[in-house]
Amino acid sequence: MPRRLPNLNQLRAFEATARHLSFKDAASELFVTQAAISHHVKALELDFGHQLFQRHGREISLTEEARRFVADITPALDQIAEATATLKSKGLTGTLKLSMAGFLADRVVRPRLAEFKALYPELQLEFSYSRDIVDFSTVEIDAAVIYGEGTRKGLASIVICNERVPVCSSSLMEGLELPVSAEQIARLPLATTKGHTTGWLDWFSAAGIDDTSSLNFIEFETGGHTLDFATTGDGVALVADFPLIQHELSTGALVIINPLTITRDYGIYLFFPETQNPDPKILAFADWLKSVAAQIQAG
Amino acid sequence: MPRRLPNLNQLRAFEATARHLSFKDAASELFVTQAAISHHVKALELDFGHQLFQRHGREISLTEEARRFVADITPALDQIAEATATLKSKGLTGTLKLSMAGFLADRVVRPRLAEFKALYPELQLEFSYSRDIVDFSTVEIDAAVIYGEGTRKGLASIVICNERVPVCSSSLMEGLELPVSAEQIARLPLATTKGHTTGWLDWFSAAGIDDTSSLNFIEFETGGHTLDFATTGDGVALVADFPLIQHELSTGALVIINPLTITRDYGIYLFFPETQNPDPKILAFADWLKSVAAQIQAG
DNA sequence: CGACTCCCATTAGAAAAACTAATGAAAGGT
């Protein structure tokens, strides 16, 4: 007799909801909207012929049967997750040599190294620092994380995050209301890295402002400096909607002053030499880095 | 840290394949085509970055890592299936009083009673026999399984199976090749239950034959009799593609002589009095009966 | 040896499922 399983996507939605006791939070964990979760849970309740949650206004609680049911399936899902992690990491041993800008390593990768180690226990990461692309033929590097355009000759690339939003310090916001209009932003000092004003030009173009002659750019050596400039309240930076600024956003040191996000070629990419079969270690790292980005964007 | 799960539908496909060591058989277990399984497994292999099966011509075998992985996830899926079964059956206690034609009870339901009991251990079934709908206001019956039209005034209905195919004994097939053309079938004796020639008329209409004046109908009291008639080689019966004839088909006593299947209003339905909230016991039984039908049609 | 059969792979397109945006409704907080 073949095994009879419920719809497993619905099951996952239910389990996440049960953990959070919130449709909204479950939705954010699974990177979907609250409506999607609501649909899933409702379908599951219909299938099972039992209520799974009691709804009291904006609160929900598990029914007696549902409580028992989660207790049964949670370890099962854990086991699947663990077996999957083990399988994925299998064979990924050795060292992956990465090049990236210092502020990316400091702010994004290193603080989460433990998490990465848990997923790929036998994989060592080695860092070297370069804000720009390296020459793979002369430097012994497997892959490079670059904040820039997504295509380079002879290199394969994987998008990590190509959405960018304008941020500034809350102190600069005095007297202004969120969202700050693009016209107002155009009058503020705009931080960029040297020679990379394209991002801002794209952003204003997306905001419907084409006269960019009067923009006031302040150029810096590194992306970290543009962030510092914004953080100290001296101007606005255009940054990837990425773990980069997670801490600052949550403490309120930085604020997204206009929700307009541009998705252009300019963003964070992982580059590596083009081959038929890319090194699985690189793919694993790219996969992980993307998940880090996704986690943040989901709030 | 949110749990990271693989696509669970792909996982189910993989697990079924691993049990059967066959894409084809896994497909049939899951009621899909072989291509669907192939896609799922391939996607999983891509996600994991590992081959899961070695392909040797038409044989497949598990890779070493995959073997380990199945061993990990199989108990997890078992546990989910079991927890689901428990939850579904919860609260379904007492007795469900069913009315159905004798041959349906004898051929379909009773041989599988043990299976039903396993799913709903606290639910008793009681049978009474009627080929036609009963008057729910006078007879103490919860639901009726009827071979007929799918809509009756004041009653809700659930389709169990509304596909019908022509069958006859292999002895009648002497000198004919499968599939037998509709024109040839039109010359054979056609068994129906009394006053229900609609099924055959629909079938011939679907086959493109509109002149039904010369058809040779033999009418019987019960559906069982039309099957007997076909089994003894005296003519052709039009039956639901359903467990009814499973045994006869597998032994070769009956043969589907033309694959044309009609899906019309006439079929097997579960009827019960229309209410706002149907008795979950009825829904559970309908659910199970549908699964029995699906199992057979998948071969 | 060659035709045949049996599976798996691949493709393009169809069908179904999942998801979203928008909006409503209920309850809690201010």
Add this chain to the structure above:
DNA sequence: ACCTTTCATTAGTTTTTCTAATGGGAGTCG
């Protein structure tokens, strides 16, 4: 009383999944 928060629902879109058709390779049988 008003605003905020959260779940529900609807209709429509997007994405995923599935299928039908077809090709290829490896056994099998005459």
